[in-house]
Amino acid sequence: MRNLPVASRLALQNWISKEISNKYLIFFRIAFSSIWLTYDLIDFSKSETLKFIWFYRLPVRSNIVVSLQVLLILFEFGLLLGWHPRKMSFGAFLSRAFLSYFVTLNDFFYFSIVALILSVCDTEGWPNKPKQIAGWPRDILVLQTAWIYFSSSILKMNPSFLNGSDLFVRQNYELAILPMYYPAFFRSFLSTLWGNSILSWAAVLMEGGLAIALFTWLIFPRFRKFSRLLALLLATGIHGYAAYTLNVFFFGASMIVQVAFLTKE
């Protein structure tokens, strides 16, 4: 037992000094910044966040929000081009974190945290010229992804979600307003509480399964091929469905590329 601190320190030292190729992290940096740059350009050009602030009567001046959005777009553009990616990530983290102080969306918290982790990660260059870098920030990104799915699935284990009430509300509202095609059988399935309850249980199991797959990827390198495949299938299923019926596109796309590029070796 006396050797435990020494062993832990050694394990930690080995983990921190482990190196990986940054090829797929560069792919992730490009995909992540493209997705959120598109989001922010549309949001900014259509004043969507300003409308949100107006309708919610939030006590923040619009010029503060506009300034933060302009900064955010500039940092995301720099990140996309790979121009001082660490500094750009940190700038994007600060801008989004300030913005999420006023607009408390989970998507914004998610972006801030991922941008913060990217700011300690060497993603400079292009995928055709990768280099060896410290591997621990990539592992932290995978751990962060696993934690999001783990806590989200645990919190969904509540009566109003599992009995289908929550999805009934959200999906029937979207059915009423979205200009998207839904087959008749699917519409009638979504109009029932039991149908939504089945989907809710499936969501909890899939999110929980995805968290386990990612934890397995981290802890048992032997099973990486299988756990990556499982994680990819689950992430695509969860977020593909959410895009189709729950009107959530950008967060889902970001999570899919996160799983796809960060678990690829």
Add this chain to the structure above:
Amino acid sequence: MSKEGRSDFKIYLVVVFILLLFVPQFYAFILQFVGGFTPFKTEPRRIHLSWDMFSTKVERCVLTWSPAIHLGRETLSGLRDASLPLEWDLTFDHVLDYRNVANLGCNLGGLPQTKIKLKCFEQEGKITHEEFTCR
């Protein structure tokens, strides 16, 4: 600083970074339980950084004004017209919030005879309809 000293310093930095990153998230998650969330028994509430997506109780309404109201340069026949339909659709979590927004629209850009219609989707598969005029 010696090579070993530098290595120790790097370990401390990484550990501090991980703690700064995960302690607030772990704390938010624990707060859910302290605040009354019990799996399979009670619902969680909105706590930042606890990753409570789709897990808190919500209600949603389709809100329309007839005739359309005018807010600045915008003409809105419903809340749906206020934002982009995909991703940015403006929503609130409670029927009461929709009533407040309906009245806000009335006060700022409606007429006394403007009719408000609310079709609300509520918990337990309930759908309600409300109709009232601006006041």
